[in-house]
Amino acid sequence: MGCLYLIAPTLVVAMASVSPTATMRFPPEGFSLKWYANFFARPEFMTSLRLSGTLAVGVALAATGLAVVLAVTLRRTAPKFGGAMQALVLMPAVLPTIVLGPAVLIFGAQTGIAGGFPGALLLLAGAHVALTLPFAWQAVSTSYATLPPMLEEAAEVAGAGRGRILARLVVPMLVPGIVAALTFCFLVSFDEPVVALFTTRHDMVTLPAQVFTYLRFRADPTIAALSTMMSLISLALMLVADRVVGLDRIMGLTR
Amino acid sequence: MTDALLTLRSVSRRYGSTQAVDGVSLEVAQGEFVSLLGPSGCGKTTLLRLIAGFSEPDAGDILIGGRQMKGVPPAKRNLGLVFQNYSLWPHMTVADNVAFGLDCRGMRRAERRARVAECLALVQLDAMAGRYPRELSGGQQQRVALARALAYRPTLLLLDEPLSALDRKLREDLQGELRRLQRELGVTTILVTHDQDEAIALSNRIAVMNAGRIEHVGHPQQIYTRPATAFVAEFVGRASLLEGHIASEGAGAVFVGGDGLKLRLPEAPQGCGSARLLLRPEMISVARATDGDPRAVKVEEIVFAGAAHDVVLRLPGGAQVVASISDPATIAWMVPGCAVTISVQGSPICFYR
Numbered sequence: 001m002g003c004l005y006l007i008a009p010t011l012v013v014a015m016a017s018v019s020p021t022a023t024m025r026f027p028p029e030g031f032s033l034k035w036y037a038n039f040f041a042r043p044e045f046m047t048s049l050r051l052s053g054t055l056a057v058g059v060a061l062a063a064t065g066l067a068v069v070l071a072v073t074l075r076r077t078a079p080k081f082g083g084a085m086q087a088l089v090l091m092p093a094v095l096p097t098i099v100l101g102p103a104v105l106i107f108g109a110q111t112g113i114a115g116g117f118p119g120a121l122l123l124l125a126g127a128h129v130a131l132t133l134p135f136a137w138q139a140v141s142t143s144y145a146t147l148p149p150m151l152e153e154a155a156e157v158a159g160a161g162r163g164r165i166l167a168r169l170v171v172p173m174l175v176p177g178i179v180a181a182l183t184f185c186f187l188v189s190f191d192e193p194v195v196a197l198f199t200t201r202h203d204m205v206t207l208p209a210q211v212f213t214y215l216r217f218r219a220d221p222t223i224a225a226l227s228t229m230m231s232l233i234s235l236a237l238m239l240v241a242d243r244v245v246g247l248d249r250i251m252g253l254t255r
Numbered sequence: 256m257t258d259a260l261l262t263l264r265s266v267s268r269r270y271g272s273t274q275a276v277d278g279v280s281l282e283v284a285q286g287e288f289v290s291l292l293g294p295s296g297c298g299k300t301t302l303l304r305l306i307a308g309f310s311e312p313d314a315g316d317i318l319i320g321g322r323q324m325k326g327v328p329p330a331k332r333n334l335g336l337v338f339q340n341y342s343l344w345p346h347m348t349v350a351d352n353v354a355f356g357l358d359c360r361g362m363r364r365a366e367r368r369a370r371v372a373e374c375l376a377l378v379q380l381d382a383m384a385g386r387y388p389r390e391l392s393g394g395q396q397q398r399v400a401l402a403r404a405l406a407y408r409p410t411l412l413l414l415d416e417p418l419s420a421l422d423r424k425l426r427e428d429l430q431g432e433l434r435r436l437q438r439e440l441g442v443t444t445i446l447v448t449h450d451q452d453e454a455i456a457l458s459n460r461i462a463v464m465n466a467g468r469i470e471h472v473g474h475p476q477q478i479y480t481r482p483a484t485a486f487v488a489e490f491v492g493r494a495s496l497l498e499g500h501i502a503s504e505g506a507g508a509v510f511v512g513g514d515g516l517k518l519r520l521p522e523a524p525q526g527c528g529s530a531r532l533l534l535r536p537e538m539i540s541v542a543r544a545t546d547g548d549p550r551a552v553k554v555e556e557i558v559f560a561g562a563a564h565d566v567v568l569r570l571p572g573g574a575q576v577v578a579s580i581s582d583p584a585t586i587a588w589m590v591p592g593c594a595v596t597i598s599v600q601g602s603p604i605c606f607y608r
Contacts, residue, residue, distance in 0.1 A: 157336040159359035
């Protein structure tokens with residue numbers, strides 16, 4: 001039932017996206033892909049798509065890298081603080097983004113970091129890393145817990161430094177967890193609207209923020225077309241990740 | 256001894272409220288094979304981890320090759336280490352596993368390849384170089400682990416229960432291989448084990464540990480025949496310990512048990528007084544008891560044990576003693592429930608209090 005509740009609106013949007021008329025109508029009267037074409041023809045969407053894509057890739061890499069380093073360091077130096085670290089890392093997941101958004105905005109304004117484009121982008125990326133870290137942590141730490149500590153100890157005795165152990169042993173052995181973490185982080189960052197809206201500038205409008213702006217002035221099915229594409233991309237990414245690594249196992253959903 | 260390769264000086268390590276290692280001192284000479292033997296929780300693995308550098312002692316010194324190890328991380332100690340289980344890197348081939356330590360030392364490619372081949376030949380796994388660990392049996396995996404640990408010619412080889420996950424036959428094969436390798440390469444080796452047969456089969460010397468301390472260090476034979484403490488006596492080999500006292504009688508001595516049991520001792524022990532008498536199964540011989548003999552003990556069970564029979568005897572006071580009887584004529588007349596008299600052969604071991 002819950003599944004239907006989530007899927008039904010997506011299907012409605014998908015049907016509306018192929019409507020030949022400018023007003024969103026359900027059921028559609030005919031079939032046309034012109035709103036898909038319209039999306040790709042509008043430069044503001046293309047700019048936002050590039051920005052969001054770059055941002056999401058960067059955020060995914062940073063959050064996943066951070067999760068790996070945190071997990072390894074924690075086991076090595078303070079295994080007793082696993083619970084505390086878990087709580088700290090997972091906190092952004094329960095912090096409302098409506099609080100995080102203004103907080104980031106005020107922080108940026110007060111410190112002047114958000115004065116220029118690079119600073120503003122960095123600030124937004126930082127907020128996204130905090131938001132995605134719980135996902136990355138969940139995937140990476142679950143996967144890391146299956147690695148016996150002896151594997152790293154054996155390398156240490158063999159003469160390997162921390163960098164070599166990370167690059168040659170931990171990362172290759174954690175590939176499933178890392179793939180899952182990258183997928184989740186990318187998807188979360190790519191369509192995160194709240195913080196992006198609060199921190200938006202004329203030269204920094206992410207795709208979700210652009211959608212919001214566009215919808216305020218036009219209610220044509222272009223957004224429905226974009227929504228449909230994003231749903232399909234998400235679905236495809238999850239399916240690929242699942243085939244590669246088995247997401248249910250990585251996210252600790254099943255034993 | 257200044258030429259010791261490994262020196263432990265009053266090494267102690269506490270975990271929470273347990274004194275895991277308690278003032279251990281030990282010297283291991285170049286080329287020696289020493290086992291740390293003891294029950295689980297005796298501190299032997301903690302001691303090995305201190306030597307490896309995974310943790311630092313709270314007190315005391317560890318010297319390897321005369322060099323103080325305080326603050327030296329595991330990677331800088333040039334040690335080889337074989338764990339009980341799961342220690343090969345699953346995403347690397349056998350050859351890459353063995354080459355890893357050589358990589359860390361920046362060895363050139365050609366030389367590295369030659370060394371890997373040499374080490375795999377040493378453990379008779381040349382044909383497996385391209386395989387992944389999951390494609391190997393448990394015994395083969397442990398041989399790769401051994402090759403990996405020996406590849407960079409470590410100063411000291413540490414073995415942490417390396418054979419205990421394997422079944423008996425394989426364990427014995429690998430013991431033989433380990434002994435051969437150790438002798439051929441002359442690498443100083445420390446083995447942690449709870450298996451006394453393994454320790455006896457492999458070691459030049461055994462250090463028996465209990466509650467964080469070394470109770471006895473010595474040649475395996477010496478530990479068996481002249482254990483320093485009652486704990487060592489019971490842990491190494493099979494033993495029955497009887498409470499009582501030693502009294503002199505004529506030229507020899509007699510042991511009088513708390514239950515009234517009297518045993519003549521063929522050789523006079525070191526003194527008289529309250530003591531515990533150690534009886535190994537092969538030190539006891541039995542004879543048929545005549546009816547009403549006050550020294551009679553009861554045969555409870557006769558168990559076939561290959562070369563000999565284990566005869567379980569119940570003493571009048573309730574204590575149980577096992578005798579190992581290999582004489583077929585004796586076994587022929589003995590049945591469970593019959594009465595026998597026992598006597599002691601060889602030199603007795605007494606622990607005075």
